Each structure stands twice: as structure tokens, then as C-alpha cells.
Amino acid sequence: MSQTSDAQPAAAVTEIQAGAFDRPRCRRDGTSACEGCGVRAFSVCGSLATDELDALNTMSEKAHFAAKETLFLQGDRADFVFNITSGTLRLYKLLPDGRRQIVGFLLPGDFVGLSLSERYGFSADAIDAVSACRFDRSDFVAFVDRKPHLLRRLHEAATHELTVAQDHMVLLGRRSAEEKVSSFLLTMRERLHRLGASAVTIPLPMTRQDLADHLGLTLETVSRIVSKLAREKVLLVVPDGLRIMNPSRLEQIGAS
Amino acid sequence: MSQTSDAQPAAAVTEIQAGAFDRPRCRRDGTSACEGCGVRAFSVCGSLATDELDALNTMSEKAHFAAKETLFLQGDRADFVFNITSGTLRLYKLLPDGRRQIVGFLLPGDFVGLSLSERYGFSADAIDAVSACRFDRSDFVAFVDRKPHLLRRLHEAATHELTVAQDHMVLLGRRSAEEKVSSFLLTMRERLHRLGASAVTIPLPMTRQDLADHLGLTLETVSRIVSKLAREKVLLVVPDGLRIMNPSRLEQIGAS
DNA sequence: CGATATGTTGAGGTGGATCAAGTTAGGTGG
DNA sequence: CCACCTAACTTGATCCACCTCAACATATCG
Numbered sequence: 110m111s112q113t114s115d116a117q118p119a120a121a122v123t124e125i126q127a128g129a130f131d132r133p134r135c136r137r138d139g140t141s142a143c144e145g146c147g148v149r150a151f152s153v154c155g156s157l158a159t160d161e162l163d164a165l166n167t168m169s170e171k172a173h174f175a176a177k178e179t180l181f182l183q184g185d186r187a188d189f190v191f192n193i194t195s196g197t198l199r200l201y202k203l204l205p206d207g208r209r210q211i212v213g214f215l216l217p218g219d220f221v222g223l224s225l226s227e228r229y230g231f232s233a234d235a236i237d238a239v240s241a242c243r244f245d246r247s248d249f250v251a252f253v254d255r256k257p258h259l260l261r262r263l264h265e266a267a268t269h270e271l272t273v274a275q276d277h278m279v280l281l282g283r284r285s286a287e288e289k290v291s292s293f294l295l296t297m298r299e300r301l302h303r304l305g306a307s308a309v310t311i312p313l314p315m316t317r318q319d320l321a322d323h324l325g326l327t328l329e330t331v332s333r334i335v336s337k338l339a340r341e342k343v344l345l346v347v348p349d350g351l352r353i354m355n356p357s358r359l360e361q362i363g364a365s
Numbered sequence: 366m367s368q369t370s371d372a373q374p375a376a377a378v379t380e381i382q383a384g385a386f387d388r389p390r391c392r393r394d395g396t397s398a399c400e401g402c403g404v405r406a407f408s409v410c411g412s413l414a415t416d417e418l419d420a421l422n423t424m425s426e427k428a429h430f431a432a433k434e435t436l437f438l439q440g441d442r443a444d445f446v447f448n449i450t451s452g453t454l455r456l457y458k459l460l461p462d463g464r465r466q467i468v469g470f471l472l473p474g475d476f477v478g479l480s481l482s483e484r485y486g487f488s489a490d491a492i493d494a495v496s497a498c499r500f501d502r503s504d505f506v507a508f509v510d511r512k513p514h515l516l517r518r519l520h521e522a523a524t525h526e527l528t529v530a531q532d533h534m535v536l537l538g539r540r541s542a543e544e545k546v547s548s549f550l551l552t553m554r555e556r557l558h559r560l561g562a563s564a565v566t567i568p569l570p571m572t573r574q575d576l577a578d579h580l581g582l583t584l585e586t587v588s589r590i591v592s593k594l595a596r597e598k599v600l601l602v603v604p605d606g607l608r609i610m611n612p613s614r615l616e617q618i619g620a621s
Numbered sequence: 622c623g624a625t626a627t628g629t630t631g632a633g634g635t636g637g638a639t640c641a642a643g644t645t646a647g648g649t650g651g
Numbered sequence: 652c653c654a655c656c657t658a659a660c661t662t663g664a665t666c667c668a669c670c671t672c673a674a675c676a677t678a679t680c681g
């Protein structure tokens with residue numbers, strides 16, 4: 110683990126989604142707990158009963174990470190698992206020469222550490238300010254082993270991630286640059302929609318380089334495609350995001 | 366489901382690995398059961414005790430598929446899950462215009478249906494003759510729900526597949542054609558090695574088109590890269606396979 | 622033995638990469 | 652509050668890795 114950063118002051122927490130995910134949850138002080146958690150409905154903990162939630166609450170600690178902070182590196186001992194409550198993460202793998210593939214972006218409600226294994230299989234950075242429920246991995250594993258219901262939920266989350274990964278393989282292996290960018294935006298829209306967001310303006314806290322490393326392109330190509338779609342009035346470039354002006358055209362290009 | 370083909374005559378079953386995986390196992394006739402199964406050590410069922418194995422054995426039926434036969438298509442109702450006992454499968458997704466991405470090749474010991482979900486998330490074809498233990502999905506799910514130990518094993522298999530998928534994203538998104546082919550061969554060697562095979566000659570029952578659709582290339586590019594590596598004495602092209610003549614050079618090109 | 626699937630190789634084209642400016646937007650210290 | 656600095660982004664010019672198209676070779680199988 111690179112660091113654990115509970116010491117972050119409650120500095121301006123920029124949210125990918127305004128308002129909905131910015132309050133601390135899953136505290137151990139008991140005043141506010143998992144019951145009131147805004148992301149529970151989208152999370153693996155959503156399967157638990159009240160008494161189980163209390164037990165989980167006791168095990169959890171709120172962690173905060175500043176933008177660009179590294180949560181852990183591939184190969185680190187996996188001391189913790191996390192449930193993201195606000196902000197955006199990039200998960201990535203590096204080749205020895207520095208080439209990077211971002212295997213996914215995490216949003217509120219997403220879980221880090223599905224594999225429950227000894228070491229992290231990828232690296233993770235906060236893109237903007239991130240808050241998360243943090244659990245000691247061995248405590249969490251012990252808890253899971255007593256709750257088949259929770260294991261079942263973790264398994265469902267893992268197989269869902271596997272499907273998402275397979276869809277991304279199609280994108281990386283068989284789609285053009287314009288299709289990649291369009292398809293990515295539609296995927297983000299869908300994810301944000303599930304989180305209750307408007308899904309017309311897609312907030313993009315990540316850089317063009319991040320997008321490129323996720324889509325198997327260069328940052329210049331991403332920039333060019335975005336410019337082209339903006340020129341064609343399919344998108345409107347707004348600060349830290351894109352507004353979808355012509356959804357049906359975007360779906361026509363990016364549909365799978 | 367496209368078909369279920371128990372009616373396959375015991376025709377010449379070409380094995381990807383000679384001898385080791387060609388006898389029928391997991392029968393319901395009781396004479397020979399999961400206990401003697403050659404792939405059990407590599408499979409999700411490897412976690413079960415003898416009495417549990419017997420229960421599983423009762424639920425299973427041996428299924429055979431001829432080369433090029435389709436087991437199921439993406440979107441089909443997932444009536445069955447399978448444990449492969451011999452042969453090779455391709456799992457793939459199609460885009461509306463026919464472009465194909467092969468998300469994985471399955472070998473003996475691999476499990477199909479990890480997600481336990483209502484519908485298949487990809488299509489599956491037998492490449493050569495395939496034998497498998499077939500389970501009714503709802504029976505299998507009910508069994509899993511009574512055996513947290515087995516669920517845990519399925520979860521481990523799913524998260525392993527997720528890691529494999531993420532590694533493949535790196536390959537598809539960030540590696541050159543020569544690196545893709547080399548890395549693929551090293552991956553196959555490793556998998557065959559774990560199955561107890563010699564791992565010097567890599568049997569390749571799949572076509573160049575299959576390889577291309579797995580690696581995000583065209584069949585011509587795959588052919589050219591293989592020819593180039595053969596010309597450089599890194600590989601030797603043999604019927605339905607490749608012999609690795611210079612492993613360290615291959616690792617130098619394909620290492621991650 | 623012809624027919625069809627599969628594989629190899631060559632010639633030429635192109636989508637996206639690379640290289641190179643120049644622009645914009647924050648962030649910081651004076 | 653402004654001047655500077657740096658990170659992020661955009662756009663243009665050129666290049667090249669891989670694709671496309673085409674011809675031919677080889678293998679398999681009714």
C-alpha cells in the first residue's frame with residue numbers, strides 16, 4: 110500500500126455527481142452508519158440486513174484520497190478492500206516500458222478488491238477527490254465467509270465486471286477510434302444514469318491521456334475525435350465534461 | 366441453446382493434449398464418476414469432498430460436441446453450465462456488422478457459466494471435438510447455494526478470469542502485432558503446462574482467423590508474424606501447432 | 622478428383638501514431 | 652490582482668504498422 114491517508118482534511122471534495130455522494134458515511138462513531146449510505150443501493154453491501162450492516166459498519170473506516178493520489182500499486186499486499194462512496198478512480202496496468210492500459214474507471218458504489226486475494230492485480234489512483242469505506246481485507250474475508258449471501262453478491266459483482274471486461278475487449282480489439290469514443294461515452298452515460306444522474310452532460314474528470322489509455326488510442330486521436338463530434342454537433346465540449354447534443358447519432362456510431 | 370448433442374457417436378475425439386483427457390467422466394451410470402476425472406484437479410469441482418462429488422456426479426451428464434458445433438449463442442437462455450473435460454472452445458462476441466472478438470479459448474478443466482445468470486453473455490463454439498460435464502443450471506445453482514465452499518471456488522475462478530481479461534485488455538490496447546502473437550503463445554504454453562503438457566509444442570486447433578479475432582489483428586497479419594518468427598528460428602510451424610525453438614527470445618518479445 | 626476451407630505471400634492503401642507547434646486554463650508566488 | 656509556470660488540450664504535417672485486396676498454395680473431404 111502506498112498510503113492510507115485518513116489525514117486528508119475535509120477539503121473541497123469535488124464530486125463527479127453534484128450533491129448526492131459527498132457526505133461521509135460508514136463511520137465507526139455510530140452517529141451515521143451504512144444505513145444512511147447513499148451508494149448502498151448500488152453496492153455489494155446492498156444485500157445485507159440491518160444487523161449485518163451494523164457489523165460491517167463496525168469494521169469499516171472512512172478513507173479520503175486527494176486527486177492524483179495513489180491508493181495502491183499492482184503487486185502491493187492487499188491489506189484493504191474499498192467501497193467507493195464519492196469520486197472517480199482509475200485502475201490500470203503498466204508494461205515494463207511504461208505503456209499503460211486503464212482497465213476501468215470506478216464510480217461511487219463500485220467495489221475494489223473483488224478478488225479478495227493476497228495482492229492487488231492492478232494499480233489504482235484517485236482522479237479527483239475520492240472517499241471510500243475501507244475494510245481490513247482479512248476481516249472482510251472472514252465476514253464474507255460467515256455470510257454466503259454476501260459472497261453471492263460479490264460473485265455477482267465479479268461476473269458483472271467480467272462481462273464489462275469482455276465488452277471492453279470487443280471495443281479494444283474490433284472497433285474504430287470514433288466508435289471507441291462514442292461507445293465509451295454511452296457506457297458512462299448508462300453508469301451515471303444508474304447512479305441517478307441526469308446523463309445528458311457526462312462529467313469527465315479524467316484527462317485525454319486517461320481516456321486514450323483506456324480506449325487503446327493516443328491522446329491526440331481522442332482530442333481529434335471529440336473535436337470532430339463537436340464540429341458535427343453530436344457533442345458540446347464543456348469544462349471537465351461533454352454534453353450529448355445528439356444522442357441517437359451517438360448511439361448510431363457507438364452502439365454494440 | 367442451439368443444440369445439446371448427446372447423440373454424438375464416440376467418433377474420433379481429437380485431443381489438444383494426447384491421451385490425458387479423452388475418456389468419458391462424470392457419468393450418471395455410476396461405474397465411473399467424478400472421482401476418477403482427469404480434469405478435477407484443475408476445475409471448480411476440485412474443492413468438493415467425496416460425498417459432495419457423488420451428489421454432483423448425479424446431477425451431471427456427459428455431453429459431446431463435434432468440431433465447429435455451436436454450444437450456445439449470446440443471449441440464449443442459459444439452460445446449462447459446463448465443465449470442459451476435453452477439446453477446445455472459442456467464446457466470442459459479435460458486433461451487428463459481423464466483426465468478431467474472441468474473448469477466450471477454453472481448455473480442459475475450464476468452466477462455462479461462471480456468471481450463473483439467466484442468459485449467456487457470449488457465444489461458444491467447439492473448435493475441435495469437445496467433451497464436457499453438463500449440468501442443468503438451476504440444479505447447479507441450487508447445489509451451489511447449499512455449498513458455500515463451492516461458491517467460494519466459483520468466485521475464485523471468476524476473479525481469476527477477470528484478471529486474465531484485464532491482461533488481455535493490455536494486450537489488445539497497448540501491444541504490437543508481434544508482441545500480441547508472442548504473448549498469446551506464452552500464455553497458451555503456461556496453460557498447457559498447468560494441465561501437465563510438455564509445453565514445447567503448442568497445439569493450435571484454431572484457425573488464423575480465430576487467432577486474429579482473439580488478438581485484434583487480421584488473419585494475414587497473424588500469418589505474417591508467425592512466418593517472421595519461423596524465419597528467425599524462434600518458432601517452427603508444425604501441423605496444427607507451433608514448436609517453440611527459442612523460448613527466451615519469445616519471452617523477450619512477449620513478456621509482460 | 623474436383624470443391625471448399627485454410628494458409629501464405631505480395632503490393633498498395635489508410636487509420637491512427639508520431640512529431641511538432643501553438644493555445645488555454647489553473648495554480649502559485651510576488 | 653497580476654505575471655509566470657506548468658499541465659492539459661488542440662490542431663497540423665508527416666509517417667508507418669497494420670489492413671485491404673489479390674493471387675496462389677496446400678490441405679481436407681465428400
